[in-house]
Amino acid sequence: MTPAISPSSANRTRIDAASGAGISPCWTCSTCDQECPVNRSTSRLRPQKIVRMATLGLMDEMLSLPDIWYCLTCRRCTNVCPNQVKPESLIGHLRREAVRRGLVSIETYRRYQRFFLRFQRIRLQLATDLLRSDTTTFESNNWQRWLTEPPPANGDREVVFIGRSATSGNWRADIDPFQIAACFSCSECSNACPISGDRKVFDPQWIFRMANLGQMEPLLTSAAIWLCIKCGRCSDACGQLVQGRQVIEFLQQKAVTEGHVPADFPFRWSHAQSWIYSEFVREIDSLLSSAH
Ligand code: SF4
Ligand code: SF4
Ligand code: SF4
Structure with a gap:
């Protein structure tokens, strides 16, 4: 009887050396599976399996x-691994x-990259819709509409004039422990962020700059702060x-406690993630299959 798989120690050595993922100490605890945001929403991306x-x-x-294309490159799997295995490096x-x-x-790879950029804009559209309504149900025709409609010109950003007053209480004392005053707007955060490919949709450096300037209200009412993974x-x-x-976690909490977003918004947003990541995975399946 032919075995279902043919393990290869030579392949294993090559893969480990080329990826730098340090796979040997993996004891298959699945901690990475539990941390992966795509897997938590869809059960379709298990870094431990890979x-x-x-x-x-x-x-x-x-x-x-197809699983390797579902990855957001967030490195959450890598950060939680007790044995310093780097599943994200392996997937890359x-x-x-x-x-x-x-x-x-x-x-196909270029189409995938374009879709990934578009996906973050779709997430922004979903978050904006959720903030404007109390819906908890989602329609696949929304997905198709968001996927095919031309994107809005200016995303979620607001033009802010230096000198506008701070709009929220003791924000500086609240936010100082996060070292934000040391930010000199170099954009390294945005360069590293896996979801900020389109800076009009999501730009951590812009968020931190706004917070440093005390422009809290535009941030606390912004759908963009909810995109952070x-x-x-x-x-x-x-x-x-x-x-x-x-x-960003602080801003999200403050948006809820100060009533800038409904109290149940975090729950509805979390529920929406399951839906949108399922569509994300389905779209990648379709993209890969149409390439053959
Ligand atoms: S968390 Fe680390 S040790 Fe546990 S299954 Fe994942 S890669 Fe393996
Ligand atoms: S890097 Fe990829 S596999 Fe790892 S947690 Fe993020 S999405 Fe999941
Ligand atoms: S802003 Fe959020 S999603 Fe971007 S790198 Fe920081 S924690 Fe990750």
Whole structure:
């Protein structure tokens, strides 16, 4: 009887060296699975499964997985791994290999990149709709509309004039512990952020600059602050030790406690994530299958 898989220790060594993912200590605890935002919403992206396949040297099988294209490159899996395994590095390596070997064409890869940018704008449209209504149900025709409609010209950003007064109480004392005063707007946070490819949609540096200027009301009423996927890559990238993730979490909490968004909004937004990531995964499946 032919075995279902053919483990290869030579492949395993090659994959580990080329990806720098340090797969050997993985003890398949699935902590990474529980942390992955796509997996939590869809059960379709298990970093632990991919690491396990790598330890078995199953290169061809991994390259054919659509799962590797569902990844947001947020590194949350890497950050929580108790054994310092880097599933995100492994997935990045697999994507590069899939393109290098021609399994995914350059044109398909470009379409994927365009879709990923568009996806963040769709998330912004969803968050905006949720803030304007009390709906908790979603329609797939919304997805199609958001996917195909021309994007709005100015996203969610507001022109702000220096000198406008701070609009919210003791914001400086609240926000100072996150080192935000040290920000000199270098944009390293935005360069590192996995979802800020379109800065008109989401731009951590702009959020931190606005917070530093005390422009709290535009931030607290903004749909954009809810797009953050809490990965902490902005904080890791900041040479000034600004804790960007905590700043945005603080803004979200303040938006609720000060009544800028309905009290049940975090729950509805969390529910909406499940829907939108399911559509995200379905769209990638469709994109990959139409390429063959
Ligand atoms: S968290 Fe680390 S050790 Fe646990 S399954 Fe994931 S990669 Fe393996
Ligand atoms: S990088 Fe983020 S999206 Fe990708 S597998 Fe890890 S946790 Fe999931
Ligand atoms: S935590 Fe920082 S890097 Fe991650 S999504 Fe939020 S703003 Fe971007």
